[in-house]
Amino acid sequence: MEKREGGHGHQKESGKAVGPTEIRSDGQKLSVLQQHQRPIPRSKRGKRLFSDFGRAKLEQVPYTKKGFNNTAQHVWGYFKKVATQEEKDEFFERLENCSSLPDEFDKGEPAAEHLLSYIKETLLISHPKPYLNQSSILK
Incomplete structure (x- = not known):
């Protein structure tokens, strides 16, 4: 290619x-x-x-904690220049809560859903990113 x-x-x-x-x-x-x-x-x-x-x-294979963390930080990169300090603090507090996730988990794990819902319901509403709306992890 x-x-x-x-x-x-x-x-x-x-x-x-x-x-x-x-x-x-x-x-x-x-x-x-x-x-x-x-x-x-x-x-x-x-x-x-x-x-x-x-x-x-x-495609319903479990997430890994390391992969989820990496993906979440990659997603944060789309907001880091436009997010407020309050949004940044909230994002990283929720990401820190994901450290308690098991090494492998399915979508729906509360800590992961808490972070993903914040991205979808707050960050993407305040700072629309059409590219991220296509992401399977945010659906």
């Missing part, structure tokens, strides 16, 4: 940088989130090995 980047290594949407992009050899543009999605497993003939339902089940 050929990588092309707009602006300073970020895709442009309404004149704002929203994240790195990659353009595949077939011309399809992929966001960072799309680049890291697992492809649908296919047989040698190109047929899907799993239905869309099967794909959904594959």
Whole structure:
């Protein structure tokens, strides 16, 4: 795949940088989130090995505490220049509460949901980021 980047290594949407992009050899543009999605497993003939339902089940693997923390800090990067000190303090207090999460957990763990709901219901409302609205972790 050929990588092309707009602006300073970020895709442009309404004149704002929203994240790195990659353009595949077939011309399809992929966001960072799309680049890291697992492809649908296919047989040698190109047929899907799993239905869309099967794909959904594959994507329901547990989160790891380390991966969740890394993702949350990555998401924070979209707000760090526009968030108030109060929003920053609240975000990192909720992130600190996630240190009590088990090493592997499913979506719905209270500490993780507490942080994700703050991102969705406060930060994304105060500082809209269309790119983050596409994130599967925030759905």
